[in-house]
Amino acid sequence: MIDVVQNTLDGLAIGSAYGLLALGFTLIFGVMRRLNMAFGSSILVGIFAGAWLHGQWAAGMIPIFAATLAGAVLAAAYVERLSFAWIRGDAALASMASSFALWMQLEDGIARAFPQRSYAFPSFDILPLLELGPLLLRPEFIAMFLTAAVLVVALHLMLTRTVFGLQVRTLSESREAARVSGVNVGRVAFLTFCIAAAIGGVAGFLIAATDGQISTKLGLWITMKGLIAMVISGLGSLRGALIGGLVLGLVEAQAQWYLGASGREITVFALLFVALILLPQGLAGRADAAARNEALRRL
Amino acid sequence: MLEIRDIKTSYGKIAALKGVSLDIRDGGLTCLLGPNGAGKTTLIWTIAGILKAQSGSIKMGGDELAGLKAHQIVEKGVVTVPENRLVFPEMTVTDNLIAGAFSRRKEKGGVSEDLEAVLERFPRLRERATQEAGTLSGGEQQMLAVGRALMARPKILLMDEPSTGLAPIIVEEIFEIIGQLRDEGRTIFLVEQNANLALDYADHFYLLEQGQVTFGGDPGEVDHDELIARAYLGARKAS
Amino acid sequence: MDGFTISVLTNIALFSFLAISAWILLIAGEISFGQQAYFAIGAYAAGIATAVWQWPFVAGIAFGTGFGAAVGALVAWPTIRLSGLHFAIATLAFAELVRASLNVFSYQRDIDGYATGPDGANGFRDIRWVYEAGIEPGAYLVIVAGCLAAVIALVALMARGRGMARLRIVGEDPILAAMQGLSVARTKIAAAGLAGGVAGMGGALYAHLATYIEPAQFSVMTGVHALAYGLIGGLGTVLGPILGVLIDIGLLESLRVFSGYRMIVFGGLVALVLILRPRGLLDERNVHRISAWLRR
Numbered sequence: 001m002i003d004v005v006q007n008t009l010d011g012l013a014i015g016s017a018y019g020l021l022a023l024g025f026t027l028i029f030g031v032m033r034r035l036n037m038a039f040g041s042s043i044l045v046g047i048f049a050g051a052w053l054h055g056q057w058a059a060g061m062i063p064i065f066a067a068t069l070a071g072a073v074l075a076a077a078y079v080e081r082l083s084f085a086w087i088r089g090d091a092a093l094a095s096m097a098s099s100f101a102l103w104m105q106l107e108d109g110i111a112r113a114f115p116q117r118s119y120a121f122p123s124f125d126i127l128p129l130l131e132l133g134p135l136l137l138r139p140e141f142i143a144m145f146l147t148a149a150v151l152v153v154a155l156h157l158m159l160t161r162t163v164f165g166l167q168v169r170t171l172s173e174s175r176e177a178a179r180v181s182g183v184n185v186g187r188v189a190f191l192t193f194c195i196a197a198a199i200g201g202v203a204g205f206l207i208a209a210t211d212g213q214i215s216t217k218l219g220l221w222i223t224m225k226g227l228i229a230m231v232i233s234g235l236g237s238l239r240g241a242l243i244g245g246l247v248l249g250l251v252e253a254q255a256q257w258y259l260g261a262s263g264r265e266i267t268v269f270a271l272l273f274v275a276l277i278l279l280p281q282g283l284a285g286r287a288d289a290a291a292r293n294e295a296l297r298r299l
Numbered sequence: 300m301l302e303i304r305d306i307k308t309s310y311g312k313i314a315a316l317k318g319v320s321l322d323i324r325d326g327g328l329t330c331l332l333g334p335n336g337a338g339k340t341t342l343i344w345t346i347a348g349i350l351k352a353q354s355g356s357i358k359m360g361g362d363e364l365a366g367l368k369a370h371q372i373v374e375k376g377v378v379t380v381p382e383n384r385l386v387f388p389e390m391t392v393t394d395n396l397i398a399g400a401f402s403r404r405k406e407k408g409g410v411s412e413d414l415e416a417v418l419e420r421f422p423r424l425r426e427r428a429t430q431e432a433g434t435l436s437g438g439e440q441q442m443l444a445v446g447r448a449l450m451a452r453p454k455i456l457l458m459d460e461p462s463t464g465l466a467p468i469i470v471e472e473i474f475e476i477i478g479q480l481r482d483e484g485r486t487i488f489l490v491e492q493n494a495n496l497a498l499d500y501a502d503h504f505y506l507l508e509q510g511q512v513t514f515g516g517d518p519g520e521v522d523h524d525e526l527i528a529r530a531y532l533g534a535r536k537a538s
Numbered sequence: 539m540d541g542f543t544i545s546v547l548t549n550i551a552l553f554s555f556l557a558i559s560a561w562i563l564l565i566a567g568e569i570s571f572g573q574q575a576y577f578a579i580g581a582y583a584a585g586i587a588t589a590v591w592q593w594p595f596v597a598g599i600a601f602g603t604g605f606g607a608a609v610g611a612l613v614a615w616p617t618i619r620l621s622g623l624h625f626a627i628a629t630l631a632f633a634e635l636v637r638a639s640l641n642v643f644s645y646q647r648d649i650d651g652y653a654t655g656p657d658g659a660n661g662f663r664d665i666r667w668v669y670e671a672g673i674e675p676g677a678y679l680v681i682v683a684g685c686l687a688a689v690i691a692l693v694a695l696m697a698r699g700r701g702m703a704r705l706r707i708v709g710e711d712p713i714l715a716a717m718q719g720l721s722v723a724r725t726k727i728a729a730a731g732l733a734g735g736v737a738g739m740g741g742a743l744y745a746h747l748a749t750y751i752e753p754a755q756f757s758v759m760t761g762v763h764a765l766a767y768g769l770i771g772g773l774g775t776v777l778g779p780i781l782g783v784l785i786d787i788g789l790l791e792s793l794r795v796f797s798g799y800r801m802i803v804f805g806g807l808v809a810l811v812l813i814l815r816p817r818g819l820l821d822e823r824n825v826h827r828i829s830a831w832l833r834r
């Protein structure tokens with residue numbers, strides 16, 4: 001019983017990092033209606049920038065955090081220009097393929113610049129472990145959970161209370177309608193991309209600091225987790241993205257504990273596959289999307 | 300020919316058709332008028348089997364069509380000329396026309412004869428036979444869509460607002476074609492907002508408002524102006 | 539031909555199966571991140587057939603192909619009705635499920651005193667039919683190229699018999715395709731079966747060349763590459779995905795100038811090509827132009 005609770009806590013913690021990744025994916029997908037395959041690799045650029053600073057000057061947490069964000073945002077800006085802004089409006093597939101190509105490019109570039117298998121990343125181990133009776137709570141897990149909660153609320157406020165947020169929402173409804181009502185579509189899309197990358201950078205920083213080391217493999221890992229969490233949430237809402245991440249984290253933690261690593265993989269992917277078939281509109285999907293699916297399912 | 304009874308269709312929670320009943324008579328032009336958002340396209344998509352009705356029946360002869368899949372309905376001879384999505388833009392005009400004959404399982408032969416007949420009917424399409432359909436003008440695309448529907452040898456043609464977005468001269472042209480098709484004895488169900496023209500050609504009409512049929516009759520029997528006011532304004536108070 | 543050229547050409551041909559497989563689904567309007575699963579299924583099925591059950595080579599390849607096709611169609615049956623991105627993730631989930639399952643899948647028999655057959659994460663050794671038959675790499679290249687030519691011929695035949703047009707219209711606009719009397723689901727399931735078969739055949743041929751296969755070889759990266767090849771090479775013709783493979787493996791990997799920088803160059807190149815030609819180099823328009831020019 002204690003195990004279940006402990007797994008739940010661990011799952012919620014890593015799940016909130018997944019949720020942040022899904023949030024980044026959802027923002028970009030919501031505004032562009034296209035998949036950014038290079039999302040994970042821009043975050044990779046960020047954390048390697050952080051690790052570099054750490055290795056060179058043993059800098060403190062705050063400069064490393066700043067470097068991680070800056071790296072992620074810069075890489076994302078590069079991807080946005082090449083794979084989204086400069087590709088024709090009706091070519092969603094091309095954007096996807098192009099961002100995949102840039103993923104390969106960024107990842108390989110990093111692998112050349114950082115040839116070792118893994119690099120150290122500063123961890124929070126200065127902080128003590130929290131003990132709640134028989135339960136153990138790692139401080140970085142609490143940090144993850146709180147950060148995710150704060151960021152979702154902040155993002156929600158930005159989208160609902162600010163002019164920029166309104167513009168983002170019009171853009172996600174219809175690009176054309178946004179353009180004719182005077183929204184600077186290119187600029188809003190670009191900024192949304194950067195915000196998404198910054199959120200991803202925060203998630204990447206927390207994940208890297210929890211592990212204490214990083215490798216280029218993280219790029220694929222981040223992309224998979226974020227994508228899966230976004231899809232089980234139903235592609236719709238920010239809250240949904242967070243829920244998707246938490247659910248994924250929970251399932252993984254329990255499966256890991258009871259079934260081991262290969263059992264966890266099989267369980268997660270089998271559940272994902274079945275969930276997609278049974279709940280095609282996701283856990284928090286929208287009704288109109290459901291209706292559209294319903295119509296198309298009949299064909 | 301087609302008896303539609305108490306059809307209800309909704310999008311999620313939004314009820315778009317709230318019990319529609321009407322008859323599409325054999326060998327004539329039945330016209331459906333109604334303001335924007337009345338549910339006209341929804342009705343066509345429901346008959347065509349793209350959308351599923353919650354309840355109600357659509358009978359053709361003795362056969363029930365409601366519940367069949369879209370391709371089965373086409374095989375029964377009920378063929379749609381949709382609104383706004385007329386052609387496969389990356390394919391040539393000829394390939395678009397041939398796509399119309401994909402449904403013909405039993406009578407596979409005669410496709411090239413039918414193609415010839417359609418090109419005969421629409422000389423403008425013949426001139427552009429190898430052009431990509433997406434590069435045609437709006438009126439030409441509409442003709443292509445009608446031609447493609449004819450390739451399926453339809454028993455009933457469902458046409459959704461063939462005049463949208465076209466210049467008046469082209470609209471006249473399209474309606475002449477519709478008139479010809481009617482005179483050849485084909486059964487046509489025409490959805491239109493251009494009530495004036497539609498009533499000139501229709502044998503019978505219905506008025507759809509907010510998902511319900513509110514009125515129907517022969518064009519000769521009613522005051523066109525009043526009907527048109529209702530069709531455009533969608534206001535019940537006009538009656 | 540020297541050994542290096544032969545091995546590069548064989549690689550190109552084998553990867554082409556996977557790229558064509560992903561391309562077929564792209565034409566039908568679906569993105570699949572998971573065609574590597576059918577490559578793996580074909581490889582394992584054919585390997586088991588010839589190494590464990592001691593079937594002849596041709597039967598083994600046919601088994602791998604058929605198994606790939608059957609699983610492809612079977613998996614498509616519940617998933618094909620999902621909307622675009624959901625389908626893509628479902629293919630990804632299925633492929634990873636296959637890989638994770640192969641990691642624990644053991645099926646071994648004693649053949650000539652050796653335990654033969656897949657052994658979970660340790661892989662599947664000694665798929666030795668081709669090696670034991672004394673088939674040289676050059677001869678094997680001819681076999682692989684022959685199979686690839688058969689696949690290309692099949693697609694060309696489908697283009698003539700309007701099968702390809704059905705796939706294309708279902709991919710372009712499913713609602714309008716249904717209004718032409720096509721069963722969208724059935725057409726797409728057929729496409730998925732065909733795609734699974736093509737990938738399965740490639741996998742079967744690969745297993746017999748490599749003699750050793752392991753689950754890690756069939757990762758998501760492999761599948762995403764296969765998908766990208768079609769998008770770069772072009773959606774207009776079946777030669778598009780092959781062109782994509784040629785550019786990547788043929789040009790960049792084998793030219794020593796780029797050694798070590800292949801992915802960096804390839805990535806930039808692809809991004810530039812797609813800005814100029816969003817549907818790839820051999821897109822519908824270019825194919826149109828080229829065939830008109832050839833007809834003159």
Ligand SMILES: Nc1ncnc2c1ncn2[C@@H]1O[C@H](COP(=O)(O)OP(=O)(O)OP(=O)(O)O)[C@@H](O)[C@H]1O
Nearest residue numbers: 288291310313315334335336337338339340341342
């Ligand atoms: N995909 C959808 N999801 C939700 N509601 C929809 C959808 N499509 C249509 N509706 C609603 O259903 C109602 C009927 O729409 P429909 O398109 O059938 O009208 P229409 O009579 O064809 O209008 P128009 O003359 O503008 O073509 C409208 O209120 C519309 O808002």
Ligand SMILES: [Mg+2]
Nearest residue numbers: 339340341382
């Ligand atoms: Mg309409």
